[in-house]
Amino acid sequence: MNRQTRFSIPKEVLDVIQALHTARFQAYLVGGCVRDLLLGIKPRDWDITTNATPEEIVKLFPKTFYENAYGTVGIVNEQTTDETLKVVEVTPYRLESEYSDFRRPDKVTWSDKLEDDLKRRDFTVNAMAYDPTKGQTVDLYKGQSDLAAKVIRTVGPPKDRFSEDALRMLRAVRLSAELGFAIETETEKAIARHAENLGKISAERIRDEFIRLLMSKEPMRAIVKLESLGLLSHFLPELEKSVGVKQNQAHKYEVFEHLLRSLQCAADKNWPQDIRLTALFHDIGKPPTREWSDEKGDWTFHGHEVVGARMTKKILERLRFSKAVAERVVMLVRWHMFFSDVEQISLSAVRRLVAHVGAENIWDLMNVRVCDRVGTGRPKETPYRLRKYKAMIDMVLRDPVSVGMLKIDGTGVMEITKLPAGPKIGHILHALLDLVLDDPKRNTKEFLEGEASKLAKLSDQVLKTYGEQGRTAKEKEEEKELQKILSRHKVQ
Ligand code: ATP
Ligand code: MG
Numbered sequence: 001m002n003r004q005t006r007f008s009i010p011k012e013v014l015d016v017i018q019a020l021h022t023a024r025f026q027a028y029l030v031g032g033c034v035r036d037l038l039l040g041i042k043p044r045d046w047d048i049t050t051n052a053t054p055e056e057i058v059k060l061f062p063k064t065f066y067e068n069a070y071g072t073v074g075i076v077n078e079q080t081t082d083e084t085l086k087v088v089e090v091t092p093y094r095l096e097s098e099y100s101d102f103r104r105p106d107k108v109t110w111s112d113k114l115e116d117d118l119k120r121r122d123f124t125v126n127a128m129a130y131d132p133t134k135g136q137t138v139d140l141y142k143g144q145s146d147l148a149a150k151v152i153r154t155v156g157p158p159k160d161r162f163s164e165d166a167l168r169m170l171r172a173v174r175l176s177a178e179l180g181f182a183i184e185t186e187t188e189k190a191i192a193r194h195a196e197n198l199g200k201i202s203a204e205r206i207r208d209e210f211i212r213l214l215m216s217k218e219p220m221r222a223i224v225k226l227e228s229l230g231l232l233s234h235f236l237p238e239l240e241k242s243v244g245v246k247q248n249q250a251h252k253y254e255v256f257e258h259l260l261r262s263l264q265c266a267a268d269k270n271w272p273q274d275i276r277l278t279a280l281f282h283d284i285g286k287p288p289t290r291e292w293s294d295e296k297g298d299w300t301f302h303g304h305e306v307v308g309a310r311m312t313k314k315i316l317e318r319l320r321f322s323k324a325v326a327e328r329v330v331m332l333v334r335w336h337m338f339f340s341d342v343e344q345i346s347l348s349a350v351r352r353l354v355a356h357v358g359a360e361n362i363w364d365l366m367n368v369r370v371c372d373r374v375g376t377g378r379p380k381e382t383p384y385r386l387r388k389y390k391a392m393i394d395m396v397l398r399d400p401v402s403v404g405m406l407k408i409d410g411t412g413v414m415e416i417t418k419l420p421a422g423p424k425i426g427h428i429l430h431a432l433l434d435l436v437l438d439d440p441k442r443n444t445k446e447f448l449e450g451e452a453s454k455l456a457k458l459s460d461q462v463l464k465t466y467g468e469q470g471r472t473a474k475e476k477e478e479e480k481e482l483q484k485i486l487s488r489h490k491v492q
Pocket of ligand 2: 032044045
């Protein structure tokens with residue numbers, strides 16, 4: 001078999017192409033994966049295009065699925081552990097015709113020409129095909145030169161291409177954020193002119209592009225672009241309303257810029273989607289709650305976190321985010337204002353916050369605070385106060401040193417010793433705890449039962465002394481553990 005290729009293509013993918021060739025069909029890698037190969041980055045998935053029909057494709061492979069309007073057949077690879085190779089998608093060459101409503105073609109027609117399939121693709125960098133068996137790139141629209149120049153340009157006249165499918169405008173901005181490319185001038189002008197057509201696109205399609213934009217390296221630049229091109233108001237009017245909204249004196253940036261800088265911080269830290277969404281929306285309630293205070297001589301935003309949580313819920317529901325994501329993000333927005341002056345709060349205040357947001361979310365909330373600070377332009381992202389606050393969270397989350405750690409409880413001691421309930425049981429438990437703190441290996445049921453029987457025979461006075469020794473040891477151990485937490489967070 002002659003497999004000459006410039007790139008390293010996984011065997012699973014080559015096998016599919018080879019099988020199509022053997023059956024005398026054409027087959028090429030196409031779209032995002034070709035672009036990524038040429039850029040030297042790992043493709044997210046592998047798409048193959050062919051002149052075979054879905055029925056013809058299905059016949060060639062042992063396990064496939066085919067259940068969509070586009071003719072895409074999924075070739076299933078059960079052996080591989082690589083997620084991107086579990087399903088390799090093969091789609092017949094397509095020709096798109098008849099766009100009447102700015103979204104998706106009215107019907108999908110198959111073609112026997114590769115050219116037709118490339119012509120219908122959105123951008124030149126996405127419109128290349130590659131035959132790995134020949135090492136041949138098919139590049140009809142100067143995609144390689146646009147890759148080198150780092151520009152996003154439509155295949156054909158931008159005006160036509162954006163009228164066919166308005167989502168492409170959002171895709172242009174998303175792709176430019178993912179690749180760090182600029183949008184070519186004519187393409188960009190056409191977006192500015194046709195931005196309102198984005199209003200006709202389904203929430204699900206917008207959401208998918210929006211998520212990829214948020215998860216890119218440059219979400220801040222991308223959202224600035226969305227705003228300047230007039231796309232933002234068509235799916236996030238609430239965010240658009242924060243443009244130019246001045247804040248109080250503690251803030252260097254107006255609300256929009258603050259939100260974008262907070263989001264960019266989350267991206268720079270490579271934090272997950274929910275933190276990015278929260279960073280972007282945490283102050284979304286500020287524009288509607290802003291009031292001038294004569295007394296303070298400054299703007300106030302009372303209750304903006306409550307209003308903001310409600311707005312965030314609406315936004316995420318409108319964009320059809322999953323219920324789980326919406327709930328988490330809304331909750332993080334709701335509690336982002338937690339008071340963190342450690343000089344003035346007690347452990348029980350921290351405990352209350354943990355109860356509000358849940359132990360599983362508390363660290364995300366701390367990260368939101370970091371984004372908030374960085375987005376405000378504060379020099380230190382985790383000052384002493386915040387580190388101390390984190391230490392306090394660790395303290396309330398840990399299990400305290402107590403007789404509850406023992407592999408025997410009060411009832412167990414009473415059964416073994418035949419003693420009635422009373423202070424003696426407490427003394428015995430604490431004496432046992434003393435033994436276990438000295439050597440944790442002793443914390444077994446057998447050992448502790450044996451020791452409990454011995455202890456029960458001691459005089460009340462001696463037993464009480466042992467019990468007190470245990471209580472002192474417990475306090476010392478507690479103190480030691482708390483100190484460890486403090487020094488782990490570099491605070492005192
Ligand atoms: P990947 O996700 O594989 O990195 P991608 O970022 O280009 O690729 P996808 O949404 O997976 O985006 O689309 C795969 C390919 O399908 C694109 O490279 C493009 O050629 C084509 N494509 C996707 N959406 C459109 C569209 N709305 N109009 C025209 N072509 C499109
Ligand atoms: Mg893809």
